[in-house]
Structures are given as C-alpha cells and as structure tokens.
Amino acid sequence: MKIFIDTANLEQIKKLQDLGILDGVTTNPTLMYKEGISGLDNIYKHYKNICEIVDGDVSAEIISTNYKEMIKEGEKLSDLHPQIVLKIPIIKEGIKAIRYFSDRGIKTNCTLIFSSSQAILAAKAGASYISPFIGRLDDISFSGISLIKEIKNIYDNFSFETEILAASIRHQIHIIECAKYGANVITAPFSVIMSLLNHPLTDIGLKIFLKDHKKLNK
Numbered sequence: 001m002k003i004f005i006d007t008a009n010l011e012q013i014k015k016l017q018d019l020g021i022l023d024g025v026t027t028n029p030t031l032m033y034k035e036g037i038s039g040l041d042n043i044y045k046h047y048k049n050i051c052e053i054v055d056g057d058v059s060a061e062i063i064s065t066n067y068k069e070m071i072k073e074g075e076k077l078s079d080l081h082p083q084i085v086l087k088i089p090i091i092k093e094g095i096k097a098i099r100y101f102s103d104r105g106i107k108t109n110c111t112l113i114f115s116s117s118q119a120i121l122a123a124k125a126g127a128s129y130i131s132p133f134i135g136r137l138d139d140i141s142f143s144g145i146s147l148i149k150e151i152k153n154i155y156d157n158f159s160f161e162t163e164i165l166a167a168s169i170r171h172q173i174h175i176i177e178c179a180k181y182g183a184n185v186i187t188a189p190f191s192v193i194m195s196l197l198n199h200p201l202t203d204i205g206l207k208i209f210l211k212d213h214k215k216l217n218k
Contacts, residue, residue, distance in 0.1 A: 002185040004022075004188075005025055005026075007189065009190070010049060012190040014053055023055075024057040024185070027050070027059065028087070029061060051084065056083065059109045060080070062089075067097060070097040085128060086106060087109045088108055089110075095110075098110055098126060102125065107128040108127050109165060110125075111131040113130045113132040113133065114133060119155075123162040126162075127162050128162065129162065130163075132144065132165075132167065133168035134178075145181065148166055148183050166186045169188035169192055175193075175196065
C-alpha cells in the first residue's frame with residue numbers, strides 16, 4: 001500500500017520523505033490556505049516546490065467546474081511538472097474532463113467519491129486514482145471502510161486499473177482497515193501517519209532494554 005501525505009506543508013513533506021516511506025502528496029485549496037499560500041502564481045510555485053521534494057505523484061486540484069475551463073486549467077497544472085496528477089471532482093463535467101486527460105496520458109485523481117456508483121463511472125472514464133472520503137462518511141453514520149471493500153470488490157471483478165486512494169483518514173485504524181481490505185493508497189495528515197509508530201509496549205520495551213544495557217556496562 002502506498003502512503004501519501006495530505007498537506008501543503010513543505011516541512012512535513014520533507015520529514016516523511018527523509019523517513020523513506022512517502023509515496024506521494026495530495027493537497028487542496030483549504031490546505032494551501034492554511035499555509036498562507038494565495039494567488040495563482042504562488043500556488044503553482046508551491047506545487048513545483050512539492051514536486052522537488054517528493055519522488056511520487058502530487059495531486060493538484062482543479063477548481064473550475066465547467067468542462068472547457070477544466071481542460072484549460074488542467075493543462076496548465078499538468079505542464080508544471082511530470083509528477084502532477086489532476087484532482088477532479090466526480091461531477092458530469094469532471095467525468096468528461098477525466099476522459100479527455102486519460103486519452104492524452106495525463107494522470108487524474110477523481111475526488112469526492114462517496115458511492116460505488118461514482119467509483120464505477122470514474123474508472124470507466126479512465127481515472128488513475130479515485131478518492132473515497134471515508135472519514136466524512138463515518139461522520140454521517142455510514143461506514144467508510146465498507147465503501148472501500150465494495151469498490152475493491154467491483155474493481156477486481158472487472159480488472160479496472162484505477163487505484164483506490166482512501167482519503168479523509170482520521171486515525172490509524174482507518175489506515176490499517178484500508179490496508180486489510182485492499183486500498184492501493186491512503187492519504188493522511190502528518191500526525192496520523194506518524195501515529196503508526198506508536199505503541200505503549202514499544203516504549204516500555206525500549207526503556208527496559210536501555211536500562212539493562214546500562215547495567216551490562218557498569
């Protein structure tokens with residue numbers, strides 16, 4: 001399973017890249033705003049900066065909702081760097097845009113997926129990734145993990161090449177469940193990814209080992 005970080009924070013991206021476990025980055029206007037990035041030129045520059053840090057795919061969000069504007073915006077974003085993946089919402093105009101870019105060998109990430117029916121359309125249009133928002137489904141008392149299982153089963157039935165990129169990850173259990181049920185990728189905040197390291201028995205065990213090591217060297 002690939003691990004992407006969901007952020008626009010360059011320091012967080014660098015830390016995970018240095019750790020050697022980062023496969024890519026997703027971001028969006030909200031995350032850009034949190035980092036104080038504003039203005040189209042600055043946003044595009046920031047995408048380039050991210051691509052220079054990480055080795056894998058970097059999802060850049062298309063803001064337009066009109067087909068022609070989506071194509072225009074997507075082509076500009078795609079020209080920024082070979083690692084750019086166009087993040088496109090699951091709307092009618094978005095599906096058309098995904099097909100356009102797919103036919104031209106440009107990677108896309110179909111976002112705001114909340115149902116298997118949407119996932120089918122995105123795969124048929126040739127999306128490189130789909131992003132089911134599992135945390136947001138949990139928030140309204142639907143099981144986000146059940147959606148991952150259902151999409152995985154459908155994609156396996158028909159050998160769709162679209163990768164399932166689980167988004168809106170809230171905690172490490174989400175990550176573990178996504179791994180169990182075959183999500184190809186998860187994207188999560190820095191703190192959630194780092195929480196995978198944590199276990200109280202590890203802390204206790206390390207403390208004992210270090211204490212005993214000191215005894216051996218007295």
